[in-house]
Amino acid sequence: MENTSSLLKVVDLSFTHLGQTQPTIQNVNLTLNPGELVVLAGGTGSGKSTLLNCLTGIAPEHTGGKLSGQVFCRGEEITSWSIRMRSQLMGILLQNVETQIFTDQVWEELVFGLENWNLPPGEIQDLAQSALTEFDLVQQRDWTIHQLSAGQKQRLLLACLLTRQPDMLLLDEPFAFLDTAGVQLLLELLKKRVAQGQAVLLIEHRLELLRESCDRIYKIESGQVSLLASPLPVPTQTRAEPPPHTSKKDKPVVLKTENLSWGGYPPFPDLQVMAGDIVLLKGENGCGKTTLLKLLSGLLKPSTGQLEILGRDVTRQSVVTISRLLGFVLQNPNHQLFAESVEAEVTQSRVEPEQAKRLLKALNLSHCIQKHPHALSQGQKRRLALGAVLVREPKICLLDEIMVGQDPASLGLMLEALKTFTKKGGVLIFTSHDPGIATVLQPQVLLLH
Ligand SMILES: Nc1ncnc2c1ncn2[C@@H]1O[C@H](COP(=O)(O)OP(=O)(O)OP(=O)(O)O)[C@@H](O)[C@H]1O
Numbered sequence: 001m002e003n004t005s006s007l008l009k010v011v012d013l014s015f016t017h018l019g020q021t022q023p024t025i026q027n028v029n030l031t032l033n034p035g036e037l038v039v040l041a042g043g044t045g046s047g048k049s050t051l052l053n054c055l056t057g058i059a060p061e062h063t064g065g066k067l068s069g070q071v072f073c074r075g076e077e078i079t080s081w082s083i084r085m086r087s088q089l090m091g092i093l094l095q096n097v098e099t100q101i102f103t104d105q106v107w108e109e110l111v112f113g114l115e116n117w118n119l120p121p122g123e124i125q126d127l128a129q130s131a132l133t134e135f136d137l138v139q140q141r142d143w144t145i146h147q148l149s150a151g152q153k154q155r156l157l158l159a160c161l162l163t164r165q166p167d168m169l170l171l172d173e174p175f176a177f178l179d180t181a182g183v184q185l186l187l188e189l190l191k192k193r194v195a196q197g198q199a200v201l202l203i204e205h206r207l208e209l210l211r212e213s214c215d216r217i218y219k220i221e222s223g224q225v226s227l228l229a230s231p232l233p234v235p236t237q238t239r240a241e242p243p244p245h246t247s248k249k250d251k252p253v254v255l256k257t258e259n260l261s262w263g264g265y266p267p268f269p270d271l272q273v274m275a276g277d278i279v280l281l282k283g284e285n286g287c288g289k290t291t292l293l294k295l296l297s298g299l300l301k302p303s304t305g306q307l308e309i310l311g312r313d314v315t316r317q318s319v320v321t322i323s324r325l326l327g328f329v330l331q332n333p334n335h336q337l338f339a340e341s342v343e344a345e346v347t348q349s350r351v352e353p354e355q356a357k358r359l360l361k362a363l364n365l366s367h368c369i370q371k372h373p374h375a376l377s378q379g380q381k382r383r384l385a386l387g388a389v390l391v392r393e394p395k396i397c398l399l400d401e402i403m404v405g406q407d408p409a410s411l412g413l414m415l416e417a418l419k420t421f422t423k424k425g426g427v428l429i430f431t432s433h434d435p436g437i438a439t440v441l442q443p444q445v446l447l448l449h
């Protein structure tokens with residue numbers, strides 16, 4: 001038995017992933033008490049998700065690997081709590097929103113968790129209905145899960161977690177896909193829960209978001225955890241040089257849309273994009289940004305309208321034909337990494353090995369070129385998916401929320417690679433809820449409703 005006043009106490013915890021020789025986290029000590037909001041920060045690939053998995057017992061019970069040290073929950077070792085008891089104590093949000101949804105329909109997903117707690121049917125209905133309202137999902141009540149946008153999926157998962165009242169919430173980047181209103185909503189809810197005595201431990205890179213609300217920030221670096229001294233350093237974002245003043249007439253039109261629509265929704269605003277242009281698709285969760293990117297890539301075929309690339313009408317062309325002109329980095333990197341190693345992921349497009357190496361270095365992936373892509377951290381996977389697209393030198397690059405969860409240094413590397421791409425005349429069309437990115441890239445903005 002340990003001191004029971006801490007909800008969670010971690011003593012000298014180290015963990016080595018299955019198949020690895022070096023530990024990913026080493027001699028970690030931390031505590032989480034009732035009524036505290038604690039942040040875990042650190043570079044991409046530093047071990048944050050690994051640590052969270054150790055706290056919940058997911059690692060090593062479900063992942064394999066070697067753990068030493070102890071995790072105490074209410075004074076008893078986490079391994080002595082049954083899964084049922086653990087899930088009563090802990091509400092866990094994993095980083096990949098798609099791995100945690102069990103049913104195929106929004107309302108079913110909400111009531112599924114509550115039914116597992118044997119609550120009376122009337123109470124389940126009331127709790128699920130108020131969660132829908134709170135997370136602005138009333139219109140989506142009867143939608144299937146695959147109709148939801150990433151932000152809506154994240155809202156749904158948070159709604160499921162917060163309808164229950166676990167003693168602690170362990171959240172891996174819960175703000176990642178939320179729009180501005182969603183971020184504010186979640187912040188307020190978490191503060192309220194903390195005031196009621198619940199404890200929250202969450203992973204987030206944008207410390208400025210939580211500067212005023214959190215009790216402590218632990219920083220993880222090279223596998224070691226330390227308390228971040230306050231005051232917090234303010235991240236400096238360099239502003240881009242204003243774009244050179246070239247007349248639009250001088251530049252060739254690369255991509256053009258007219259009256260493009262999908263699924264009975266009103267048409268999207270028309271686009272006319274020139275070589276070197278950077279366009280940000282902006283709008284709230286579920287307004288159709290990903291849908292528009294899929295239409296531009298040929299992955300979805302429009303109900304009405306026309307898509308022209310380099311002067312050619314490609315509206316009815318196959319996705320294979322369109323993909324020769326265009327690269328698409330998807331919102332979920334797990335959907336587009338297929339090779340057996342990081343190196344093979346970028347060399348499979350038959351590029352010069354030296355060119356591939358240069359790109360991997362520019363994206364800070366040189367140290368893991370022999371690793372399996374699915375053994376990377378989420379942020380590393382996103383940089384790799386970007387590298388695998390850029391190495392083919394497409395004319396157009398579509399990016400769907402790929403900058404989420406990057407630490408400032410990694411984000412800087414991604415933005416540099418993208419600036420190099422557009423300087424050579426490449427067109428960049430991207431989505432992002434992060435206002436800092438727009439400051440750096442200075443894109444044209446297409447607002448969707
Ligand atoms: N204008 C629209 N055109 C097509 N589908 C739309 C539109 N508006 C909403 N939808 C519906 O919303 C769903 C999710 O939209 P989408 O994934 O494109 O949103 P998003 O803007 O990318 O959201 P997020 O910011 O959460 O990633 C689509 O599957 C579709 O059912």
Ligand SMILES: Nc1ncnc2c1ncn2[C@@H]1O[C@H](COP(=O)(O)OP(=O)(O)OP(=O)(O)O)[C@@H](O)[C@H]1O
Pocket residue numbers: 017018020024042043044045046047048049050051095368371374375376377378379380405
């Ligand atoms: N299943 C695995 N097998 C081997 N190595 C792994 C595995 N999962 C993660 N790693 C490695 O452990 C390190 C830490 O990964 P982790 O996902 O914990 O990082 P993170 O700090 O959460 O990163 P991000 O902010 O990018 O999500 C990375 O170098 C990653 O390559």
